[in-house]
Amino acid sequence: MAEDRVEAVLQTLTLAQKASLCSGASSWTTRALPERGVPSVFMADGPTGLRKEDPEHAAENGGPSVKATCFPTEATLANSWDPALAASVGCAIGAECRAHEVAMLLAPGVNMKRSPLCGRNFEYYAEDPLLAGKLAASFIRGLQAQGVGCSLKHFAANNQETLRLTISSEVDERALREIYLRAFEIAVREAHPASVMCSYNRINGVHSADNKELLTDILRGEWGFDGIVVSDWGAVNDRVQGIRAGLDLEMPGSGNVNDAAILEAVKSEALSEKELNAVVRRLLRFVFARSEALTAPPQAHWDASQNHALAVRAAAESAVLLKNDAVLPLSREEKVLFVGEMARTPRCQGGGSSIVNAVQKQSALTAARRQGYEVLFAPGWSEKDTDAADDALVHEAVNAAAACDKIVLFLGLTDRYECEGEDRTQLQLPPAQVVLLHALHRCGKPLAVVL
Numbered sequence: 001m002a003e004d005r006v007e008a009v010l011q012t013l014t015l016a017q018k019a020s021l022c023s024g025a026s027s028w029t030t031r032a033l034p035e036r037g038v039p040s041v042f043m044a045d046g047p048t049g050l051r052k053e054d055p056e057h058a059a060e061n062g063g064p065s066v067k068a069t070c071f072p073t074e075a076t077l078a079n080s081w082d083p084a085l086a087a088s089v090g091c092a093i094g095a096e097c098r099a100h101e102v103a104m105l106l107a108p109g110v111n112m113k114r115s116p117l118c119g120r121n122f123e124y125y126a127e128d129p130l131l132a133g134k135l136a137a138s139f140i141r142g143l144q145a146q147g148v149g150c151s152l153k154h155f156a157a158n159n160q161e162t163l164r165l166t167i168s169s170e171v172d173e174r175a176l177r178e179i180y181l182r183a184f185e186i187a188v189r190e191a192h193p194a195s196v197m198c199s200y201n202r203i204n205g206v207h208s209a210d211n212k213e214l215l216t217d218i219l220r221g222e223w224g225f226d227g228i229v230v231s232d233w234g235a236v237n238d239r240v241q242g243i244r245a246g247l248d249l250e251m252p253g254s255g256n257v258n259d260a261a262i263l264e265a266v267k268s269e270a271l272s273e274k275e276l277n278a279v280v281r282r283l284l285r286f287v288f289a290r291s292e293a294l295t296a297p298p299q300a301h302w303d304a305s306q307n308h309a310l311a312v313r314a315a316a317e318s319a320v321l322l323k324n325d326a327v328l329p330l331s332r333e334e335k336v337l338f339v340g341e342m343a344r345t346p347r348c349q350g351g352g353s354s355i356v357n358a359v360q361k362q363s364a365l366t367a368a369r370r371q372g373y374e375v376l377f378a379p380g381w382s383e384k385d386t387d388a389a390d391d392a393l394v395h396e397a398v399n400a401a402a403a404c405d406k407i408v409l410f411l412g413l414t415d416r417y418e419c420e421g422e423d424r425t426q427l428q429l430p431p432a433q434v435v436l437l438h439a440l441h442r443c444g445k446p447l448a449v450v451l
Helices: 002-012 015-020 074-080 083-099 129-144 173-180 182-191 212-222 239-245 257-267 273-295 304-318 364-370 391-401 431-441
Strands: 043-045 104-106 149-155 195-198 228-231 335-339 374-378 406-410 447-450
Touching (some): 002 273, 074 083, 074 304, 083 129, 129 149, 149 182, 149 212, 212 239, 239 273, 335 364, 364 374, 391 431, 406 431
Parallel strands (some): 149 195, 195 228, 335 406, 406 447
């Protein structure tokens, strides 16, 4: 019956209407044709949680967006090695998406961590394709069980941020298949995502958005993918070639420029209407399925406290103890000093498009005190994002340590050192934090470092 509806609507569309459906109406919505019964659907960023832009909400945590649960990043969640946990997180995010009428979440990301310097590594699961693929498949199943589609990204070989718009990833066939495509293949075959998002970069000289071998021959032909391919935002190179290659939806659209290019190509017979119809057919299936899933019973609801508790559990189950020199566990009978601004103001997510406007924030300092630990605090370094150590703050922390039994030092990167859009240039911690670490180590007190 659904396929009958698609074919019936397709027969009523003019060439201009078909071309118009191939690009977004806005930054987050598909085109609607109400006179033909074609709805518009809304998309939003992930995968750490829902980031739905909404100008009515305060510009917190990177921009105006709805309040949502901030879950552990994919990099953290992968440390759990627990597909069931990934599925639970996907399910919870899906419930929040439904409640906010989001039809598709732009997540998860399964690009390989080829280098620890990649500025977006926090948003990818692993350097191992089997682990990444299995966790992504579980996340997708959890998310899509709520009636929300996923967009598996960034297809493919998008393993660096610096020059990501222009780089060509030169990869031989074996490495491409066994490393860079494997996680996508596992997720597509096992979880059937609603969408796959193509990347900005070229693969062996061919833009991902123009790559018929990638988008049609491998993805659809070999793996049996039956969803739509959407461009990363602004990743389209040649829209007509993209149609031929199997790129269905351009986001966020080109102000009708590419609609006109598609029309001209069909009229000049550079592009056949049959090729265009294949894309429009997939797009109609997609918008009908996604709009129907959002309105199907039961009505969506989510519990902020319950989802926060899941986020806390996921973080705990994903924590990794690297080394313990008889410092841990802490005792409630001990006087403990927490040092570092991140103990008070945690950095629980990376910078860029995945930033969640967290509905509930909880610091390690607050959590420890709530559980009855006697904890003193010293910031240790300035909140101003600078490399230079603040001698007064270091001296304050050292003096506070003298009156305590143990020290827990919180260190980590800020957005200045790690963010979408550029890669890191080195692996060192911020210099101010290193100075503080050495000063506290010289105190001779038992010292635990939390990264």
